[in-house]
Amino acid sequence: MSIRKMATFTSLQQFLVGASQRFNASATSNNPVHLVVGNESADLDSFASSILYAFLDTIIKAPDTPKTQPIGQPDKDVTAFFDRISVPSIPLLSIPRNEVTLRPEHAYLTSHLSFTLNDMPTLSDLPSSLHNSHTSITLVDHNVLQPPLAPHFSNSIDSIIDHHVDENMYKKAAPRIINPTGSCASLITNHFRTHYAAHWNNLPESIHSEIARLALAPILMDTANLKAESKVTPIDIVQVTELLERAGKEFDRNAFYDGLQAAKGNITGLSIDGLLRKDYKQWKEKNGVVLGISAITRSLSWVVEKAGGIENFSAELEKYAKDRGLDIAIVMTTDNSKGFRRDLLIWGANDRTKGFAQSFEDSVNEKFRLERWPNEEDGVTASIAIEGMKAWTQASLDLSRKQVAPVLREVAGKL
Template sequence: MSIRKMATFTSLQQFLVGSKQRFNLANPNAPVHLVVGNESADLDSFVSSILYAFLDTIIKAPSPHKSEQMHTADKEVSSFFNRLPIPTIPVLSIPHNEVSLRPEHAYLASQLSFSLADIPTLSDLPASLDPSKTSITLVDHNVLQPPLAPHFSNSVKSIIDHHVDEDMHTEATPRVVIPAGSCTSLIANHFRTFYSTHWNSLPDSIHSEIARLALAPILIDTANMKAESKVTPVDLVQVTEFLERAGEGFDRTAFYNGLQTAKGDITGLSIDGLLRKDYKQWKEKNGIVLGVSAITRSLSWVVQKAGGIEAFSTELDKYAKDRGVDIVIVMTTDNSKGFRRDLLIWGTTDRTRGFAQSFEDSMNEKFRLERWPKEGDEVTANIAIEGMKAWTQASLDLSRKQVAPVLREIANKL
């Protein structure tokens, strides 16, 4: 059956399947543009990489030649990608087997046209990928991390991020590193600013899908726009515009609640899975490696699930050794009895044994640290492990985004 020749996509599923096929079949001598989110592969990175790659593709794609033969729908997608001199491909910074650790991603995909299997991950990177033929856009972080960093650091050509600027890849253009509730807001704003007519090239069938995709991390990262300390003007503008495009019958509250419920559904994960689900790692200039796992349950719940503090420390030790980490950090948040933050730090090597104490001595007042477990906690844990300390953090507004730079600064002085 012949169809009108495709000038753009009618669904995100078409784009993702086509980009993954083009990626897997890529000639190692052909150039490729990768859009890479951070190593936690959280909802903001997940959506940011897809949104940037999709919008970059539709505004740069050449029109089909009138002389080209028309094909069936699936071959039209392949034909579209074959017309791209440099395809823009979203990549999740995790292997395939870790995608299932993020149920909020599965929930979002269930509300849209694609499945998680459609999205390229590190497992899809061709071994023959040539760094000299590869350009990379970083989204939701501003320093390329392992395993890509050793080979592709010189390939970073552009950055859009909302974290603390680490002053790396300074030649990147554009290089947008400014505060915002969500990196997705900055990406939407970037394309809105520089390509003012790009929305007009999209068919109606995909307008609502793009809007719902983008709304997901913005709403999650700003507590449905109620976390005033996180919401910036760019978030307000983008939420307003995307809500207008989300389509008839879109229920913002139900959508947000569904994502939030899915994100908190971690009861089936092992301790290793909990540590891997939302993980970030940094290597400092002095060689110290920090690994930070964020878990959406209380520290007491995690320790009980592990079978006690000794069993939990055994899991942490294995996890640290597998990743070459010198300082293990676990940050937990819990809403079951009012919002709460707990923080565990363990310097696992001779060089880092005193790190937790240094953090407590210098940051006790700022973070308003209270020794964990507190009276009334449903766990009895006497931490007698050298180099390990844990606290309840009374400064509730200090999330990983604010805490990580402090931890890294202290680590750099070791």
């Protein structure tokens, strides 16, 4: 009697639970595993992109699997499905488990999907027995692996899909797709929709709906609902158009976007340390300088007031920088409460970098149109008196961290 094989998953929750179980079993027994890793900020784009790539890559790897039958007994079928895949693809959120709650927009997104944040593997779930010789990695939403994974797995990169500036690493990666789009999720859905159309079309309707919502979340957020002309590319437009057709008749794009925005802005309960950690990226330049950028969705004045003044905020930032071994600590803020604005604070944390803020201002002021912070409207009575620290309001509003970070790194690399 023939045994029916599982055709495909009917929910992303089934995939994530099965992938996590197979990962734990493979890692502890030194069997090969494939991780799909987003960037260290673990933002919505990295979160969604890692799941999208891992799921779609798993579907195309599945050997000789019928595409017409649904799952019968989910637990048994999911286990059997992963047992037939020699190297499963596992999404990984590049933060510890205890930092997941710092990102309420992720929880809002999963409320529209079949899984919860607890189903998503994080750095806390990596077993100590995981060895680089048995691990391959796909990078999504960045193209250079960063700490804490970098020291152990930098030689394990075999594929990349990203929308940031190409740092010219891992030239043998395949695929190696690095194109400027509003969202990395656009590149991933475009890649699998284009190159694996048969697999894509054979997915059940429930999965199409989940994939669509999962991918639409970062694309809409990163492009301001396709209204940020400087960020939107034709790929983003095509993907949103196709994904909306699959999201379900009851899906309300504008309400979905507004809900994500509201959730992302719900940061009043976070400590200053939590605000600095919530959306954070770090780099180490070739000259050894370590630079970290925290993005916060409130004005710098709001953050300083929450800290209890500029001195208290500076003390919090100093501790944060010391804990992470930073030479340069940067805070970029955005605020929509009284018209859109961007603020930028830079602190050179030691003798080598204390002149960095001034060097940055001297080299980019014309492009960034920096205006000294605070001004009379900011309501901050004490000015910055910390050596090596400067802050500005950034009049060039279209320059986000994605555009600013390469410039900051270029200046830091010359120190």
